[in-house]
Amino acid sequence: MANKIYDREKSLSLIKSLSLAFGPTGCEEPVVELIEKKLETLSVPFMRDRMGNIIARLRFGDIKVEGRRKIMVSAHMDEVGFMINEVDDKGYFHMDTVGGIDGSVMAGRKVLVGDGKRLTCGVIASTAIHHKKKDERSKAEKLEKLYIDIGATDRESAKQYADIGSFVAFDSEFYTFGKNRSFIKSKALDDRMGCAAMLEVIEALADTDVCGDLDVYFCFTVREEIGLSGALTAANLIRPDLALVLETTAVGDIEGASPEKRVAELGEGVCISLMDRSTIYGRAEIDFVLSLARQEGIALQVKKYVSGGNDAGSIHKSGSGVKTVALSVPTRYLHSPSCVANFEDYLAQRDIVEAIIRKSNEYFSDVTLS
Amino acid sequence: MNIYKELKELCLVPSVSGREEGIRGLIKKKIAPLADEVYIDALGNLIAVKKGSGEGASVMLCAHMDEIGFLTTFIDVDGRIRVSNVGGIGWAAASYSKVVSEKGVKGVIVPEEKVKPNDYSSSNFYIDIGAASKKEAERKVSIGEFFVVTPTVDRLLGKRICGRPLDDRIGCTVLLGIAEELFSAKNDGDIYYVFSVQEEVGCRGSKTAAFAFAPEYSLCFDVTATGDTPGCENMACRVGDGAAIKIKDSSVICHAEIVKKLVSIAEENKIKYQREILTRGGTDTSSMQLSGRGSVAGALSVPTRYIHSGVELCDLGDAEACIALGAAFVKSLSEGNR
Amino acid sequence: MKIREELKNKIISLCSMTSVSGFEGICEDDLVVLIGGGFDEHYKDRVGNHVFVKRCGKANAPRILVDAHYDEIGMMVTEVCDGGFLKFTNIGGIDRAILAASDVVIHGSETFDGVIASTPPHLRQGEEGDLPEIKDMIIDTGMDKEYLLKTAPVGTPVTFRKRYTELLGGQISGASFDNKACAAAAAYGIERAERERLAGDVYLVLSAYEETSHMGGISPAAFDIEPHYAMVVDVNLADCPAAPKRETVTLGEGVSISKSAATDKRLTEATERLCKDKDIAFSIIAAASSTGTNAASLNIIRAGVPVVDVGLPLKNMHTYNEVISLDDALTLRRLIEEFVCSRELAEEFGRTVELFDEEVSYGK
Structure with a gap:
């Protein structure tokens, strides 16, 4: 072989x-x-x-x-992924993790939101560093503080795309790199x-x-x-x-x-x-x-x-x-x-x-x- | 049966969870003449069956063969051996102890200098076998081999004994004692003597054994903590006060029917007993209770x-009470003995 | 109105019974009398689960399991002390904050009352507001030690004294609505479903050991029944000022349906559709990785059981003054009736699982 x-x-x-x-x-x-x-x-x-x-x-x-x-x-x-557990009146989604995800790899990532049939692009929002106090900058943002932004302007428009119980997964690129391009990243x-x-x-x-x-x-x-x-x-x-x-x-x-x-x-x-x-x-x-x-x-x-x-x-x-x-x-x-x-x-x-x-x-x- | 001799023989064969071959071979020889059939299942449980006439309730009696220990995961450049705990090692109790590998290599387990006892964990302990280099260590020990704190058993005052691993070779001894008692008695239902594997890592063996045999009743034999030492947690259970009939531990609440039955049998037969509520720690009882169709478990x-130190201490009189009560319970399940 | 009164009475009768985890047997006879009438068969398994069966009368019908645990949190005597006091431990999750000066009942060979002692201020140690650990609390029985040793030895179960009162807006308050209010609603819902309408043989399991044993009590019963699909009904945390909104449902707005990675997505969506069709009030709650109910244990029995997790909103969970809305309980009753009568569900989930063309045997 x-x-x-x-x-x-x-x-x-x-x-x-x-x-x-x-x-x-x-x-x-x-x-x-x-x-x-x-x-x-x-x-x-x-x-x-x-x-x-x-x-x-x-x-x-x-x-x-x-x-x-x-x-x-x-x-x-x-x-691993997330599940939406609240849609707020500004049209942001709040979520909980499905499976174990480290707090340091969430903020600022692209995600896909939906139920598998129709998926919508979104971003896990992150407070701008400018707005963080010094001690906040050294810590991963707590899950309760993170939310997903799909560009909706209010609850009703957001709910047309996803709702409480909808799933979320990372939206990532696949590429190979390194010597002989033998490393896979996805x-x-x-x-x-x-x-x-x-x-x-x-x-x-x-x-x-x-x-x-x-x-x-x-x-x-x-x-x-x-x-x-x-x-x-x-x-x-x-x-x-x-x-x-x-x-x-x-x-x-x-x-x-x-x-x-x-x-x-x-x-x-x-x-x-x-x-x-x-x-x-x-x-x-x-x-x-x-x-x-x-x-x-x-x-x-x-x-x-x-x-x-x-x-x-x-x-x-x-x-x-x-x-x-x-x-x-x-x-x-x-x-x-x-x-x-x-x-x-x-x-x-x-x-x-x-x-x-x-x-x-x-x-x-x-x-x-x- | 000379209970002390039997127990000591069982204690001196190191067999951590998942690697019970040694102890299993020894017990198999002892139990085979007392049963009709002996099996070893996929996970390694040793199961001896004493066939019944087929018309009574079946019962599974279970004690675990495995003990806590250490698994070799890494050997560093200087020949020091890094390990992971197998089961609930108390690192403070294990520190500065003599250890021995499955192949008989001797060593000591020690924490890195300057680590405070509160921070003890597998990541700051290592085993020193006296090797001068990685090469020398690798000739004696391979990754995946296990170590245990060196087994010993000694007599103390009266019927008290001390050593390791009484958890749960004392249970295995009790089970062998019961099998002897029941050997010449008639039983209506099948009796399964199960010497289970991998209890210390989460009661895994008893689960599959109980599933396979689906006994109506199940009875677990293990050690329990006590409330009779200075500064200990409050607990109405003392060494020397008799067989402890378990009511609850953190994994199980025993079936009220079996508790009642055990109490009344103990009183009828004047067997010394006490009631046990263990607030920390679990046993094979829970997995037998809920596996497959479930069983009436106690x-x-x-x-x-x-418990889990190198100087576990118990009273052989309590073990004898467990043999008497366990055997009487099984007899009570058969017609004519009720 | 009659249904409402009947359901209320059923709930209160069932919740009044003593069924501390591990001691569910105490209420056995009363339980069978209260529930059994509406069913064709009843049996108790080795663990203490009670199974009530109502047959649809057709051969090879799907088996539909409705699970509601009927054990309740409580306490247990750990030591008999001098002066008529008992030490105790908790069975299931009890908040230390509610224990001092609570009324209790000791269920020994005789049943008698007691009060959990509240340490007077001048005897307290530590900071103000510190709560003692349960192992350091005592029950005052007013009895002498000899009596206690005889009638209430180590291992005797203890419950809160239960009393039921009506609040405004059709809400009721009392102990053990978790989860016997759901059990009563389920029993009543199935009892009222006409036999001709049933979509399969219905197995109501009043399961034991949910509050302990990591929610495993249901497993042996489900293993035996081998259901095609199942609904777990349990109480759910209701909205109140102290709780985060996204972890609660609102009392009085119907039942809750959990969306979770730990339950069956298709069955959950189908149940949602059923509610919409039948005009049954519900709200959705996300329980990402775990519902905290029997659903997870049921799900992995044998070749898997599609399960939907349905909740009855409840305030003050695990206290002796839990609060539910009778309207919600009525809604739950109706959902269960429709669930066991739904042809669509039976059609979609009632198929038998084989391994390719082979029959599957699971052992004993």
Whole structure:
């Protein structure tokens, strides 16, 4: 697989279109449309469950065989954003966060406001520095003080575009930069890169049959960012033998960070987690993935810090328990309008997932022994 | 069963949350002869089933095998090991303790100089294994390996003992004791002895085990805090005053039916008991109560001082009371014993 | 007018019952008598949830779940002291500010009254206005210690004394409207829905353990019922001078419908349309990441349950003098009746979930 030739532009354009789509938690429909369209062109069967997850399935081997193994691969479609909770008489929108957004990345940003069908441009207003007292200048503006300006002049005209309960997402640009233009900058790389990787793995595996007697369920899930976890209900439905969670992980590999707090390095490969705040990952699964990456020449790094949590938390505790692996693309400035990741790490994520599926027979024959 | 010997044997096998292989192997050997079937599930729970005639209420008895500890996350240029806590480490209690890795590498855990106890956290502690360089350290310890505060168990006055990790190897010992008591008794419904994983990080193992077996009743065996030390929080629970029948902790309010039943069984059988309301801390009871279709959930606790330190202290008499009460409760679920 | 009186009586009867979280069993018999009449079946699950079922009479009908928790906040004895005093802890979120000199009832093997002590000024320590912690407060029972040890041992539940009065404009004041006022309105709404009109089999769950257990009490009941879609009804903070406007709804203007990332967008919008069609007064409140109700727990049961979160505006939440508007309660009753009778909702949300062509099994 190391010799594989990639169509870099094709992958980047997929990441671009997915990451720029509007999809704050609870309002993922624009992302859903994109993914469904892509799955249709690949002629892969898929369904929606009650929660709103998209589940696509690839079946390998003899479908009549008893005791076929099931792998669930998941990446979430939603992104952090805001919800409008008041429209004031001047036509400004006030809002609350959906998911965790740092106070320092809100003020002065462009946003899109709406319900997914019709979107309106706006700006998160910020008090001019001239009007701030000295001590106010050193602090991030409080959320209660921030508001969104779409150019409306009064409540009634504003309400024609959005209302209490409408969603807001960052309006950001996608570009590549740095050496070999390998750095990707966009909003919502968390976790649209995972969605893109799944789509590319589906494409790569759709016409092969080298994986043994296996069903692979690719789940594009909703509501990860508020911890409610669409992935949980998908796992309940599928009851997999093994789950692979494709994620991003926040890293601190920047100037000035002390070595033990850098977490991982951009460009050094996809991260495998040992433990985070929601999951302790199984040793057998970690060892299997580590040795597979070595064999296949895929860049993989162990995440060197315990932080965060993701859909693995709810998947591994679902039903009577599920063995789960988290594979994350290290990403800087997560949950901001300008996330930065490395394209090579994305490729490593995609490749390791494909390799795990292809070689899952080896894993399953090992675990049955224990 | 020699309860002290049994407990000590269980305590001396380090097994932090998520890495319970060691203790699981040991308990499996002990429980297998007392049950009809033994499983290990996807998360690593050890489940022993004593089959019933199939017509009575099933019951899950649960104690957690895991203990708190440290996970190696980083080794610096000088060979010092940075760790993350696994479970609720009290950093002040852990400071300047001897530790041992899963592979038996010895070391000490210490805070960086000048950090005040109030600011103690995983980010300013490190483990010193005496390595002279990163290279030397990496030959002994890899990222992802765990350490624990070195386990010890000693007898104190009377039936008091002291050491770690009594939380919750004492519960595991109680569960083994109950299994022995029930071995020759007939039971109508299935009995599930569950030695659960990952309790210390949020009661994860018991949730999936309870889901899989959907027992009608569930009973958790764990330690509880006490109100019998100078300057402690007020709590009507004392070491040596008997099995603590849990009424409430911060994660659960036990089913009133099971509390009532346990109290009346204790009184009938003259088993020393006390009522427990724990205002801080949770147990596997909550996850068993609400997993799947839910169960009628309760808990018996061994009152323990200095929990999560290296010198946890309890009274074996209380553990014996838990065995007697737990076994009597399970027997009461079967026809003819009611 | 008759409906109004009946609903008022139902609310007060239900709210008067003792159902402190974990001790919901105390009111069990009365509860079944009060609610059960309007339903075909009733059962209690292992956790203490009461499920009342009203069947539509058609085979393979969708299962519609309406959830209203019926547990209430309260207190619990933690220690029996000398002199007839009891120490206690809170069950659920209680504001220390309302406790001193409050009237309480102790529900031991006998039921008796007490008063929470208020420390006289000359015995107080600390700054003026400092409130003692709950663990340092005591209940004065006037009984002797032996009696207390026997009848009200550690673990005995305690409630506020409840008294219901009418305020102006059809508002009523009293304890435990959170959430038994909603439970009464839901029961009454479903009871009055004619069987032929029902869009499916209706499961009213009066759920336990909402005020504690991180709102998890509903989970086992929902797991068992496996509903196609659901409505959670709970009280919502009403507008008052001290509260930020964007976190409240106005009392007397109907029910509230929450827009949230944690509830189903389509079902919420469909419920909004239903209100407009049927001329049911409602207002929208944003609850961005969490509604603070059972909705989140219900949502993730099995393969997921589309859920809408509906609220009854309430002032003075978690005190013994909560205030609601009877007009709002009537509106809520009507919304629930229409919700369980809506063909549109059943059409859109009543489908069964399969994993592609396979039947799904969830274990026991």
